[in-house]
Amino acid sequence: MSDLDADVIIVGAGMTGLHAAAELERLSPQAKVLVLEASSKPGGRVRTQRIVGANGAEHQADLGAHYIARRHQRLCALANRLAPGETYSNVENYGSDPACRARLGGRWSLAKRSTSFLDIQGLTRNCPPSDGVAIFRSLSLFLGLEKLVDVERPWDTPFARELDSITFQDWIVSQDLPLWVSQMWQIAAIGIISALAREVSLLWWVFYNASNRGLLNTSNDYEDSPQELSLAGGLGTLVERYAKTLRCEVRSDTPVRAIDHGNPAEVRVVTQGGETFRARHVVVAAAPHAVGRNIEFSPALGAARRAHFSQPAGHSVKAVLYYREPWWHDAHGGMHFASFMTAPGDVGIEWALDTSCPQRNEYSLVTFVSDRLIDAQPDGDEASIRRAVLEAAVELTGDERARDVSGFAFCDWRKERFIGGGPNTILGPGILSRLGGVLGEPEGPHDRLHFASAEQSVEFSGYVEGAMACAERTAERISAALSAERRGGSPREARVVHGPSPRGTDALQTLAFGAGYAAMTPAWLARPLLDRAWAAVRRITR
Numbered sequence: 001m002s003d004l005d006a007d008v009i010i011v012g013a014g015m016t017g018l019h020a021a022a023e024l025e026r027l028s029p030q031a032k033v034l035v036l037e038a039s040s041k042p043g044g045r046v047r048t049q050r051i052v053g054a055n056g057a058e059h060q061a062d063l064g065a066h067y068i069a070r071r072h073q074r075l076c077a078l079a080n081r082l083a084p085g086e087t088y089s090n091v092e093n094y095g096s097d098p099a100c101r102a103r104l105g106g107r108w109s110l111a112k113r114s115t116s117f118l119d120i121q122g123l124t125r126n127c128p129p130s131d132g133v134a135i136f137r138s139l140s141l142f143l144g145l146e147k148l149v150d151v152e153r154p155w156d157t158p159f160a161r162e163l164d165s166i167t168f169q170d171w172i173v174s175q176d177l178p179l180w181v182s183q184m185w186q187i188a189a190i191g192i193i194s195a196l197a198r199e200v201s202l203l204w205w206v207f208y209n210a211s212n213r214g215l216l217n218t219s220n221d222y223e224d225s226p227q228e229l230s231l232a233g234g235l236g237t238l239v240e241r242y243a244k245t246l247r248c249e250v251r252s253d254t255p256v257r258a259i260d261h262g263n264p265a266e267v268r269v270v271t272q273g274g275e276t277f278r279a280r281h282v283v284v285a286a287a288p289h290a291v292g293r294n295i296e297f298s299p300a301l302g303a304a305r306r307a308h309f310s311q312p313a314g315h316s317v318k319a320v321l322y323y324r325e326p327w328w329h330d331a332h333g334g335m336h337f338a339s340f341m342t343a344p345g346d347v348g349i350e351w352a353l354d355t356s357c358p359q360r361n362e363y364s365l366v367t368f369v370s371d372r373l374i375d376a377q378p379d380g381d382e383a384s385i386r387r388a389v390l391e392a393a394v395e396l397t398g399d400e401r402a403r404d405v406s407g408f409a410f411c412d413w414r415k416e417r418f419i420g421g422g423p424n425t426i427l428g429p430g431i432l433s434r435l436g437g438v439l440g441e442p443e444g445p446h447d448r449l450h451f452a453s454a455e456q457s458v459e460f461s462g463y464v465e466g467a468m469a470c471a472e473r474t475a476e477r478i479s480a481a482l483s484a485e486r487r488g489g490s491p492r493e494a495r496v497v498h499g500p501s502p503r504g505t506d507a508l509q510t511l512a513f514g515a516g517y518a519a520m521t522p523a524w525l526a527r528p529l530l531d532r533a534w535a536a537v538r539r540i541t542r
Contacts, residue, residue, distance in 0.1 A: 006034040008478060009269050009279040011256045011295075013037035014044020015065075016452050016467040017285030018242050018250075019074075023475035025247055028482050033248040034277065036269070038255035038294075038418040042243040045287070045413070045422055046464070048236025053322050053407035059362060060234035061320040061409035065423065065464050066355070066366065068229040071213070072465035074472075079231060082241045086232040086359075091222050093356045095329065098338035101398060102187075103346065105180035108398065110332060113222070120219050121339045123184055131178050137521065138175055138185070145202075146210040152458050154207040155436040164433035168205045169198035186344040191351050192218050193462065194314030194368060195426045196344065204427040211461040221339060221353065226463060232359045235464070255418060258296045259284070261449040280485065281478050283450045285471070286418075289313045289425040291451070294418060301443060304434045305451075311431060313421025315371040315414060319349075319389050322407030326356055326363040331399050340365075340396045347372045348392035364407075367393065374412055385410060424462040425455045440473060447481070447491040450474050 008024055010017045013035050021033050047064040068075050068087065079087055099112045100121035111124035117135060125132070149157045157163065172185045189197045189205065197205075209215040212226065221227045231238055243250050254275075259282060260268040267282040284291055292309030300306070328337040341351040352367040369389055377384045386408055393402035413422040439456055443449040452474040457466035481491035 004266060004279055005277040006279045007031040007482060008033045008281045008283065009267070009277055010035045010283045010285050011259075011269065012044060012285035013042035013243060013250050013252070014285065014467065015046055015239060015242075015464050016454065016471045017044070017283070018042060018239065018246065019468045019471035020283055020285055020452060020475045021246050021248055021250075022242070023472050024479060027475060027479035031479075031482055033246075034279070035246075035248060035250040036254045036256055036271070036277070037250060037252045040252050041240065042250060042252070043236050043239045045419060046236050046239045047411065048234030049409050049411075051322075051407050051409050055324065055406050057322075057362070057406070059320075059322055059360075059364070059407050059409070060232075060237065061322075061364075061407075062230070062234050062236065062355075062366075063318050063320065063409060063411035064413070065235055066230060067227045068231070068235075069226045069463075069465070070224055070228060072226075072460065072463065074468040075465050076229075078242065078468075079238060082245070083231055083233060083238050087229050088232060088357060088359055089228060090230055090353075090355060091228055092358065093326075093354050094222070094338040095336035097336070099332075099335040100339045100341065101332070101337060101396075102340070103342045104183050105178075106343075110335065112335070118216060119222055120184075120216075121221055122187065122341055127178075127180075131181060134175075134177050134181050138177060138181065141175075142206070142215060145206045146214050149203070149206050149210045151207065151211050153436065154203065154458075155433045157203065157207075160203055160433045163203035163206065164201050164431070165429055166202050167198050167429060168200050168202050169196070171202045172197060183343050187341055187351070188215065188219055190344060191341070191368070193424060193426055194316040194350075194422065199312075199428060200426050201429045201432060204432045207432060208461055211458055211466070212463065227353065230355060230357065232357055256295055258298065259449065260298045261443065261446065262299050264446045267448050281448050281450065281481065281491070283452055283474055283478070285452050287313065287422075287425050287453050288451075288455055289421065290419050293420055297449075302438065304438045305443065307431055308427075308435060308438065311425050311427050313413075313419075313425050314423055316422040317369040317371055317374050317410075317412045317414070319367045319369055319408065319410045320355070321352075321365045321367060321390075321393060321402070321405050322409075323363045323365075323401075323404070324406050326354070327399065327401040328354065328365070328397060331397070331401075337397075342396055346370065347376065349373075349389065349396045352393070352396060365393070365402075367396075371412075371414065382410070425453075440470070442477070442491070450478065 010021055017035055021035050024033050045064045049061045049063050051059050051061055097112045097114050101110055102122040115125050117123045117125055172182050186197045189195055209218050212218050255272045256269055257272045258270040266278050269277045288309045338354045347370050349367045349369050352365045355366040356363045373388055377388055390403045413419055452470045454462050454467035457470035459469040460466035
């Protein structure tokens with residue numbers, strides 16, 4: 001075994017791969033670790049691009065993963081260690097009562113935080129009573145499903161196959177909701193995972209939100225939300241600093257094309273340049289969809305894992321727009337805007353959020369652009385894309401000042417060769433319910449091939465924190481396997497008992513939300529009477 005190139009080879013130097021390497025160095029300091037990265041520098045789906053604006057100011061644009069939540073303890077600890085003093089709150093930019101401009105139900109509407117349900121931007125309380133009943137009845141049903149799902153083992157969720165047989169869109173349509181409420185549900189999918197509701201399984205969508213402490217958390221842009229914090233120097237800068245702390249070699253420009261895991265004693269990794277590396281264990285630390293399109297395996301992976309890796313990614317196309325002044329803090333009659341969103345199916349900018357950095361006197365809007373807008377540009381060059389995005393920004397904000405940018409940064413993640421979309425791999429119907437014994441587990445027959453990514457985490461799935469959690473579990477399993485092998489055993493003898501599950505099925509709360517849904521059904525059935533009474537009161541009070 002001494003002629004092996006490493007004890008562990010990690011394929012991918014995104015946050016998952018780097019954190020797995022760091023954890024292996026901590027748990028098994030005698031082990032030799034080698035990290036192979038396809039691109040020219042570490043980061044993966046974390047990318048901070050340095051641009052110089054029209055006024056000569058330098059900006060650090062986060063074009064991939066960006067935000068940090070206070071409850072993301074691993075990522076917060078890393079930021080405090082390697083980027084002290086650089087964390088700032090996005091919420092402080094929003095003013096005392098931030099507003100949202102949204103196109104819903106065929107018209108543009110303006111709503112402040114104080115006039116929105118549950119602090120969800122765009123979910124205005126300025127609606128007929130029957131719409132309010134529809135919102136809370138539908139929300140009770142979804143929250144009940146969140147409590148039903150087994151986050152640690154989603155395939156063991158009661159009625160898992162039934163929930164996995166339909167799309168999120170099927171579930172929305174089945175409720176006969178008002179158009180704008182239905183669109184808000186669809187916007188949730190577009191805004192959180194850059195995917196259409198018809199593309200994702202209901203079981204997977206519920207699991208995704210439940211693993212991130214629920215939809216009321218993932219859809220929240222204010223305090224204690226996943227979008228609350230940013231780094232002044234950019235998240236990509238943090239990743240680069242992290243890579244430099246490792247003792248092991250991180251070899252860039254080394255894309256892997258094939259992995260042979262048929263030998264019971266070792267795994268062989270072949271690069272696109274023709275080099276072969278041998279190790280006791282290999283971790284493929286990349287998004288499932290990226291693995292499926294870039295790496296060949298021998299022997300072939302199991303059917304369920306192949307199905308998992310055949311799934312697509314979201315259509316993430318991200319642009320960051322910089323301005324000399326935060327004009328959206330005083331727009332449409334003096335309102336202070338934090339966000340903008342458009343209806344599902346619109347070709348333009350899907351949503352935008354204030355990401356100004358007070359520490360740097362930077363004023364910016366981060367935007368997620370419709371893939372169809374980009375594909376509609378006949379030339380496809382940067383200049384034509386920039387013009388199209390800025391015109392879409394004017395339409396989205398309803399303000400001509402959106403065109404006058406001082407800086408512009410853009411990334412179409414679909415065209416990144418070794419990534420192919422983002423922010424995450426999305427699962428359609430019939431996949432998640434088949435992943436028992438696959439998700440988070442090594443590949444047989446020898447248990448020397450491992451897979452890790454943010455999507456394969458049962459904690460904070462899809463987020464950088466999830467990537468780090470998955471990396472820790474994988475490193476712990478490999479460290480135990482290496483210890484077993486040193487004692488003359490095999491990797492299969494090593495069994496790691498993880499801590500308490502993030503949460504299994506909560507039958508009591510499922511019943512509670514179900515009761516809430518049932519309690520609102522009579523009001524839902526009586527909605528014509530409610531709306532006539534509401535209209536009469538409005539006429540009297542005008």
